[in-house]
Amino acid sequence: MKFFPASAATQLEFDKVKDLLAAYCQTLLARERAQQLRIHTRRDFIERELRQSHEYRQLVVNAIYFPNDHALNLSKELKLLGIPGAVLSGEEMLSVRKLSESIEKIFRWFDPERRQAYPALLHIIGDTYYEKAIIELIDVVLDEYGQVRDNASPELAQIRMSLYRKRNELRRLFEKIVAKLNKQGYLAEIEESFMNGRKVVAVFAEQKRTVKGILHGESDSRKTAFVEPEETIGLNNEIYDLENDERREVQRLLRELTARLSAYAPLLTGYHRILSDYDFVRAKAKFAADYNGEFPTLTDKAQVQLQQAYHPLLFLYNKRAGKPTIPVSLTLDESKRILVISGPNAGGKTVTMKTIGLLQIMLQSGLLVPVHPSSQFGIFKQLMIHIGDTQSIEFELSTYSSHLLHMKEFMEAANGRTLFFIDELGSGSDPSLGGAFAEVIMQEFVRKHAFGVVTTHYLNLKVMAGKTAGIINGAMAFDEKNLQPLYKLLVGKPGSSYTFSIAERIGLDKELIRRARSLVDEDQYRLDKLLNRTEQDLNEIGKKEKELKKLLHENEKLKAEMEKVMDREKHRQQVEIIREQNRVSEERVAWGKDMERKLKQLIVEWRKEENKNKVIKLMEGVLLKKNEKKVVSKMQQKIDEKYKEVGGEIKVGDKVKLKKNHQVAEVLEWKGKKVVIKLGLLPMQVDPKDLVVVKEKPAPPADPAPGKK
Numbered sequence: 001m002k003f004f005p006a007s008a009a010t011q012l013e014f015d016k017v018k019d020l021l022a023a024y025c026q027t028l029l030a031r032e033r034a035q036q037l038r039i040h041t042r043r044d045f046i047e048r049e050l051r052q053s054h055e056y057r058q059l060v061v062n063a064i065y066f067p068n069d070h071a072l073n074l075s076k077e078l079k080l081l082g083i084p085g086a087v088l089s090g091e092e093m094l095s096v097r098k099l100s101e102s103i104e105k106i107f108r109w110f111d112p113e114r115r116q117a118y119p120a121l122l123h124i125i126g127d128t129y130y131e132k133a134i135i136e137l138i139d140v141v142l143d144e145y146g147q148v149r150d151n152a153s154p155e156l157a158q159i160r161m162s163l164y165r166k167r168n169e170l171r172r173l174f175e176k177i178v179a180k181l182n183k184q185g186y187l188a189e190i191e192e193s194f195m196n197g198r199k200v201v202a203v204f205a206e207q208k209r210t211v212k213g214i215l216h217g218e219s220d221s222r223k224t225a226f227v228e229p230e231e232t233i234g235l236n237n238e239i240y241d242l243e244n245d246e247r248r249e250v251q252r253l254l255r256e257l258t259a260r261l262s263a264y265a266p267l268l269t270g271y272h273r274i275l276s277d278y279d280f281v282r283a284k285a286k287f288a289a290d291y292n293g294e295f296p297t298l299t300d301k302a303q304v305q306l307q308q309a310y311h312p313l314l315f316l317y318n319k320r321a322g323k324p325t326i327p328v329s330l331t332l333d334e335s336k337r338i339l340v341i342s343g344p345n346a347g348g349k350t351v352t353m354k355t356i357g358l359l360q361i362m363l364q365s366g367l368l369v370p371v372h373p374s375s376q377f378g379i380f381k382q383l384m385i386h387i388g389d390t391q392s393i394e395f396e397l398s399t400y401s402s403h404l405l406h407m408k409e410f411m412e413a414a415n416g417r418t419l420f421f422i423d424e425l426g427s428g429s430d431p432s433l434g435g436a437f438a439e440v441i442m443q444e445f446v447r448k449h450a451f452g453v454v455t456t457h458y459l460n461l462k463v464m465a466g467k468t469a470g471i472i473n474g475a476m477a478f479d480e481k482n483l484q485p486l487y488k489l490l491v492g493k494p495g496s497s498y499t500f501s502i503a504e505r506i507g508l509d510k511e512l513i514r515r516a517r518s519l520v521d522e523d524q525y526r527l528d529k530l531l532n533r534t535e536q537d538l539n540e541i542g543k544k545e546k547e548l549k550k551l552l553h554e555n556e557k558l559k560a561e562m563e564k565v566m567d568r569e570k571h572r573q574q575v576e577i578i579r580e581q582n583r584v585s586e587e588r589v590a591w592g593k594d595m596e597r598k599l600k601q602l603i604v605e606w607r608k609e610e611n612k613n614k615v616i617k618l619m620e621g622v623l624l625k626k627n628e629k630k631v632v633s634k635m636q637q638k639i640d641e642k643y644k645e646v647g648g649e650i651k652v653g654d655k656v657k658l659k660k661n662h663q664v665a666e667v668l669e670w671k672g673k674k675v676v677i678k679l680g681l682l683p684m685q686v687d688p689k690d691l692v693v694v695k696e697k698p699a700p701p702a703d704p705a706p707g708k709k
Contacts, residue, residue: 024283026071029276049366051120054295056285067105090146293368303378343476420452
């Protein structure tokens with residue numbers, strides 16, 4: 001992306017965003033990449049980087065582990081691998097091993113399911129492969145502490161075995177010498193030590209001539225002398241030679257290992273880049289989580305469609321201060337390419353302009369942006385900005401001259417892929433003349449199909465925006481009663497500067513205000529007053545609309561709760577019906593069991609009783625009960641007390657009784673061959689065969705009061 005002037009990104013505070021992003025990076029390469037963040041103009045690059053940040057943010061939000069927790073800065077070690085004859089130390093070899101191990105974990109993490117779920121993160125390792133031979137080569141030579149293994153070579157194993165034996169021999173001999181000298185009272189408190197890599201005894205200085213051996217030095221106080229006993233000189237020499245042999249063999253093994261690993265230097269360099277790439281993506285995701293960054297829709301054409309957008313730095317500042325941040329919503333497309341923002345000073349015009357510009361740069365650099373996900377961003381190839389006083393002492397330019405020079409450069413370079421921002425267009429000169437030039441500049445930008453935002457107090461620009469195709473008005477909302485800016489952008493109407501209102505509110509002398517009004521053209525004053533009144537009316541409408549939305553939300557909530565209550569009631573009635581049906585079934589089963597028991601008893605009686613007629617009478621009494629009292633349920637008794645069965649044809653409005661569960665309902669309508677009845681609160685369809693028409697019995701006459709006949 002091209003910038004006009006070169007400091008445009010800095011004016012939009014993009015350098016602060018890069019500094020904050022770099023603080024989240026763990027590796028040196030990732031921090032360098034954050035500080036040199038590229039701003040792309042190709043959609044595939046932008047979309048890939050946005051998707052990578054979005055996918056990693058999903059991992060962070062859902063607390064899913066990703067294996068890039070090692071911050072490895074191995075640029076020096078990897079350069080040494082490419083130099084013939086270079087030798088890496090054991091510690092440096094372990095760092096190379098950890099690099100390869102980290103890549104192995106990443107490859108293992110991408111199982112088939114995650115390859116489908118996180119394609120953008122997978123793309124980072126798409127051009128490489130995991131080579132297990134790197135770890136195998138290192139493990140043959142080094143242990144987990146970075147020390148060369150005893151069995152790394154037969155020579156080293158032999159040397160270390162000899163060293164082990166000689167040191168044990170020296171230790172036993174030295175113990176005898178120390179015991180002897182201690183018995184003679186020659187030893188100092190230290191008894192033994194190492195000087196120049198050789199084992200020595202510490203004796204009193206006056207005894208240094210008495211003990212035969214090599215004097216290696218004295219203590220600072222000159223009270224203690226360090227002597228190598230003559231009995232141990234030969235062993236010390238042998239151990240010294242073996243230690244040198246060990247160092248040479250270890251160095252040879254490390255050199256050979258470095259030479260073998262140098263064949264994988266390009267692959268390891270790629271591994272290092274991959275880890276830094278994942279660290280950079282992680283930093284972008286963590287940073288985005290702090291300012292609520294989202295992945296909006298990206299289109300190839302030039303456009304800006306922001307929904308609930310925030311300035312990220314302002315959002316972070318207000319978040320720390322516990323203050324709310326007012327979002328911005330606007331659309332710039334082919335039909336409305338230039339937005340003219342008016343309104344009082346300190347109302348948020350410049351912040352709104354910077355928000356749009358900074359979010360566009362952040363998006364094209366692959367950073368998630370604090371907007372609603374439904375927002376749409378186009379791609380621009382040029383960004384122009386003119387904010388603040390640009391007076392130049394060096395080139396002897398006045399403020400207005402410098403302003404016009406910038407506008408000249410802007411108009412010459414502008415095209416359909418240009419996004420520009422101009423603060424106080426036309427300011428610095430006579431209002432009428434400056435306003436005329438401002439109109440011409442705006443017309444030129446429209447002719448070039450450029451997109452942009454302009455702030456102004458000029459009335460003629462507000463009028464021009466209202467009648468020129470491609471230009472729209474916007475205003476920063478202002479609370480006239482409390483003289484406080486609301487920092488909210490209202491698109492579609494111009495705004496008042498509230499010049500006289502502010503003067504009245506701060507208590508300026510009314511005579512001065514009257515005289516100032518008399519100097520202003522009457523039409524201009526009435527227009528400003530009309531804008532003032534319109535803006536306040538829109539604010540009131542906005543408040544009422546907000547209240548209406550709140551009431552509608554509450555209504556939807558109540559509706560949902562009512563539906564839940566009705567569902568519960570329907571469920572309760574169905575449970576009650578099933579329970580009653582089960583109770584009737586249980587009674588039938590009990591009756592059947594009782595009848596079976598009685599019949600078995602009758603069979604026994606038949607066999608035993610000689611008088612068969614007696615048994616037959618008992619059988620008739622069991623099977624043909626004519627006078628037995630009918631047993632009914634409590635529910636049936638209540639229904640019989642209140643209703644009587646009348647039968648006949650079922651009509652709408654009739655009271656009917658369900659034959660199965662003895663409940664009474666009202667007939668609502670016929671639906672085909674089914675009858676719709678109202679049972680409790682809910683309607684239900686039943687077969688007419690399961691219903692019988694009932695009629696409510698008249699209430700019994702009340703008993704006469706005491707004392708009356």
